Amino acid sequence: MTAAVKEDKGYIVINEDECKGCGLCIEACVQKVIRAAPYLNRYGYHPAVYDGRGCNGCGLCFYACPEPGAITVYKAAA
Amino acid sequence: MPEIAVPAHMKPIHAKAECLYDTYFRKGENPHQTHYCPGCGHGVALKLLAEAIDELGIADRVIVVSPVGCSVFLYYYFDTGNVQVAHGRAPAAATGLKRANPEAIVIAYQGDGDLAAIGSAEILHAANRGEPITCIFVNNAIYGMTGGQMAPTTPLGGRTTTTPFGRAAHNDGYPLHVSEVLAALDGPAYIERVALGNVKQILGARRAIRKALETQMKGLGFSLVEVLSPCPTIWKMDPVEAQRRVREEMTKLYPLGVKCDRTAERQPLPAPAPAPPLEELPRILQIPEEEPAAAWAKAEGAVDCRIRVAGFGGQGVLLLGQLLAEAGMDYGLEVSWLPSYGPEMRSGTSNCHVRLSSKPIDSPLVSQPHVLIALNEPSLRKFVGAVQPGGVVLYNGTEIPADARRGDVAMYALPFFEIADREGSAKAGNLVALGALLEAVPLLPAEVVDRAMARVIRSEKWLELDRRALKRGREALRALKNEPAKEPCHA
Numbered sequence A: 001m002t003a004a005v006k007e008d009k010g011y012i013v014i015n016e017d018e019c020k021g022c023g024l025c026i027e028a029c030v031q032k033v034i035r036a037a038p039y040l041n042r043y044g045y046h047p048a049v050y051d052g053r054g055c056n057g058c059g060l061c062f063y064a065c066p067e068p069g070a071i072t073v074y075k076a077a078a
Numbered sequence B: 001m002p003e004i005a006v007p008a009h010m011k012p013i014h015a016k017a018e019c020l021y022d023t024y025f026r027k028g029e030n031p032h033q034t035h036y037c038p039g040c041g042h043g044v045a046l047k048l049l050a051e052a053i054d055e056l057g058i059a060d061r062v063i064v065v066s067p068v069g070c071s072v073f074l075y076y077y078f079d080t081g082n083v084q085v086a087h088g089r090a091p092a093a094a095t096g097l098k099r100a101n102p103e104a105i106v107i108a109y110q111g112d113g114d115l116a117a118i119g120s121a122e123i124l125h126a127a128n129r130g131e132p133i134t135c136i137f138v139n140n141a142i143y144g145m146t147g148g149q150m151a152p153t154t155p156l157g158g159r160t161t162t163t164p165f166g167r168a169a170h171n172d173g174y175p176l177h178v179s180e181v182l183a184a185l186d187g188p189a190y191i192e193r194v195a196l197g198n199v200k201q202i203l204g205a206r207r208a209i210r211k212a213l214e215t216q217m218k219g220l221g222f223s224l225v226e227v228l229s230p231c232p233t234i235w236k237m238d239p240v241e242a243q244r245r246v247r248e249e250m251t252k253l254y255p256l257g258v259k260c261d262r263t264a265e266r267q268p269l270p271a272p273a274p275a276p277p278l279e280e281l282p283r284i285l286q287i288p289e290e291e292p293a294a295a296w297a298k299a300e301g302a303v304d305c306r307i308r309v310a311g312f313g314g315q316g317v318l319l320l321g322q323l324l325a326e327a328g329m330d331y332g333l334e335v336s337w338l339p340s341y342g343p344e345m346r347s348g349t350s351n352c353h354v355r356l357s358s359k360p361i362d363s364p365l366v367s368q369p370h371v372l373i374a375l376n377e378p379s380l381r382k383f384v385g386a387v388q389p390g391g392v393v394l395y396n397g398t399e400i401p402a403d404a405r406r407g408d409v410a411m412y413a414l415p416f417f418e419i420a421d422r423e424g425s426a427k428a429g430n431l432v433a434l435g436a437l438l439e440a441v442p443l444l445p446a447e448v449v450d451r452a453m454a455r456v457i458r459s460e461k462w463l464e465l466d467r468r469a470l471k472r473g474r475e476a477l478r479a480l481k482n483e484p485a486k487e488p489c490h491a
């Protein structure tokens, strides 16, 4: 896994506690690397989860998300 | 839960803004999430605003004014100054905050019900004054918080709880284009309408919000960003569908773009003059310096006198009452003066309620006066029946009309205005009446009344005439009276 991720330009971390499962990040991601979890978080939403690979660090999901801290986007230093 | 494994060579580029709290302390059990519904545009607007505050490094100077509406709880999120205000009043509160703290960056955050309905006057005048505040106007075309009533911004045909058959122009008016209306004024420096219909639009909103704050930071004047925003819950749509509606429908009704931008040609507003020191106020307001009243005048005995003065507008009814109250206050009494008059400046009816009391006054209304000063016949007829037994009636005329007489009150008729006319001006008739009153009811010492007159009547010429008029009133009443003054007003 580490090898595959290294090739990606970006990575996201979704804080599942902060996610309301609205799906706007899933809609926004052009790489299609976010999906809704089959399980519920502690507030009863299906949280968004990152596939773990394929992110290019574009930040679209971050700006689509209405929760200020649900998504953090990382990018490889240029 | 999948493990978090951020590759070591990556750095965070988009993360939660620092000017927001880490967790949200509020009632209820959910400290991790905002209180908004899933997919609500308020969340995005809040996030963009927070990011702009971080980028501009102004968190320590920001005061967020939260409205009434779904965004009422902004103070749970912003680790900045916060004030929550009554419905629609954010621009007025922001005006005060900004004027009192010129260094602060004051942000009024408002919904469309808040801003465009109940608060339409406040925003219009704040914009027209070019007040150097920033307004974030979140337009979701509905009252969200209260469950979906029509807002001024609701589209024609829109079904809401208050327009169940759809908004109809002939009954409910047309959708209000707030940004265009405000942009037509000369005051604003920058107004733009943006939307949250997709990420491209959201990034446009981000740029506009930052520019609006910069406009305030440069001191250029009023700035407003209207944010077309989804309300999935009330619109009964899923978040993705609601976003589509913003993008495809709302932007047709409310075109995006800069509605006015005077930031290039505007010079920074002059810094507001500092407030004068407190000690300067008496001089500025021309309040003569004098020792506290209690030091030189003191009411003796228990006083509770209720006076009604009534006549036409222009007869000086209100001034007469005001002089009584001012003198009573100087004499150390509790006083109240309640004017009551019609819409006309002159010739309408005018009357006032005056109370002088040695105890705190419960109500300033005088419905059963001890003393009635009736400056015309209609007023006499209207109020004479209410005078308390043992009271006094002073009437402007040569005699009390037979059918308005009462045996249980002292009644005096004197042509106040004719007496004044002979002194130089009929306008001083109210002072003749005051003189007569003070003679009929020894309520206040002459020097106390004179001192109040000298303070209230600013013109030397009038003061001189009014003093003479008061004297004539006393003389005339003394002549009329054949028994020593009763003291009906002393409880």
Ligand SMILES: Cc1ncc(C[n+]2csc(CCOP(=O)(O)OP(=O)(O)O)c2C)c(N)n1
Pocket (backbone or CB within 6 Å): B068, B069, B070, B071, B087, B110, B111, B112, B113, B114, B115, B118, B138, B140, B142, B143, B144, B145, B146, B151
């Ligand atoms: C003086 C007063 N009138 C009415 C209300 C009830 N009220 C609360 S929120 C609201 C409408 C809010 O709509 P909007 O400003 O569009 O905010 P949204 O919830 O849609 O973001 C109303 C009418 C109130 N709280 N106070």
Ligand code: SF4
Pocket (backbone or CB within 6 Å): A010, A011, A012, A028, A029, A030, A031, A032, A033, A034, A054, A055, A056, A057, A058, A059, A060, A061, A062, A073
């Ligand atoms: S940063 Fe871009 S590519 Fe990565 S998950 Fe978010 S939207 Fe998808």
Ligand code: SF4
Pocket (backbone or CB within 6 Å): A014, A018, A019, A020, A021, A022, A023, A024, A025, A026, A047, A048, A064, A065, A066, A067, A070, A071, B039
């Ligand atoms: S946009 Fe945010 S709240 Fe909505 S599903 Fe994605 S992470 Fe969760």
Ligand code: SF4
Pocket (backbone or CB within 6 Å): B035, B036, B037, B039, B040, B041, B042, B070, B140, B144, B145, B230, B231, B232, B233, B234
């Ligand atoms: S009712 Fe509408 S505006 Fe209010 S929080 Fe829910 S989605 Fe947002």
Ligand SMILES: [Mg+2]
Pocket (backbone or CB within 6 Å): B111, B112, B113, B138, B139, B140, B141, B142, B143, B144, B151
């Ligand atoms: Mg609204």
